[in-house]
Amino acid sequence: MKVLVIDIGGSNIKILATDQPERIKIPSGADFKPEELVPLVKDAAKDWVYDVISIGFPGVVKHGKIFADPVNMGTGWKGFDFAKAFGKPVKIINDAAMQALGSYEGGKLLFMGFGTGLGTAMVFEDLILPLEGGHLPFKMGTFETHVGNAAMKKLGKNKWKEMVAKTIEHFTHCFQPDEIVLGGGNSKLLDEIPENCRLGSNKNAFTGGFRLWEREYKV
Numbered sequence: 001m002k003v004l005v006i007d008i009g010g011s012n013i014k015i016l017a018t019d020q021p022e023r024i025k026i027p028s029g030a031d032f033k034p035e036e037l038v039p040l041v042k043d044a045a046k047d048w049v050y051d052v053i054s055i056g057f058p059g060v061v062k063h064g065k066i067f068a069d070p071v072n073m074g075t076g077w078k079g080f081d082f083a084k085a086f087g088k089p090v091k092i093i094n095d096a097a098m099q100a101l102g103s104y105e106g107g108k109l110l111f112m113g114f115g116t117g118l119g120t121a122m123v124f125e126d127l128i129l130p131l132e133g134g135h136l137p138f139k140m141g142t143f144e145t146h147v148g149n150a151a152m153k154k155l156g157k158n159k160w161k162e163m164v165a166k167t168i169e170h171f172t173h174c175f176q177p178d179e180i181v182l183g184g185g186n187s188k189l190l191d192e193i194p195e196n197c198r199l200g201s202n203k204n205a206f207t208g209g210f211r212l213w214e215r216e217y218k219v
Helices: 034-044 082-086 095-103 143-147 149-155 157-175 185-189 203-211
Strands: 003-008 012-017 024-027 052-057 090-094 108-114 118-124 127-131 179-183 197-199
Touching (some): 003 034, 003 203, 012 034, 012 203, 024 034, 034 082, 052 082, 052 095, 082 090, 090 095, 090 127, 095 118, 095 127, 095 179, 095 203, 108 157, 108 185, 118 143, 118 157, 157 179
Parallel strands (some): 003 052, 052 090, 108 179, 179 197
Antiparallel strands (some): 012 024, 118 127
């Protein structure tokens, strides 16, 4: 079975298929809609062979369906029929959860993605648990308001790194993971990696998309 993985982001859509050496980037944006995504992906992947599709979506996904439109993109995502639009079987999962699955090596894993906001998810054996941990209250705001892109610009990198360290500490006490994977573009700015943590890679999102079709996961 050959899989096409679509990783949806507010700035770019990234795609990769089984046996392909390089991913392809497609610009998205604040008003980007699913009706625009489908023809662009089909065209970009026209020379690729794939039987099924995995989609990593930057928002809440329940029972394999998009629960609400994303904050940083256009409308029309909720309820959109991707399987009909592509003419292929499709599995949709939260983007942080897809990257967590791709990062998984055993035990109880917590994924924390530091980017525009804070994406969180856990994986334990065949259970994938998307979280909205970034929205938990913290210091007259939420964790996301203290470690997202806007916070880094406001606080400066040094203070932002302190907030990231505190966030990791709080999440460790709360979720008691065996390991934490730090992902997202801003994780690369960390000079020191806390104990029991490792840096992830955006490539793991594609690994997670491929793994989705290898067995039945509980999401």
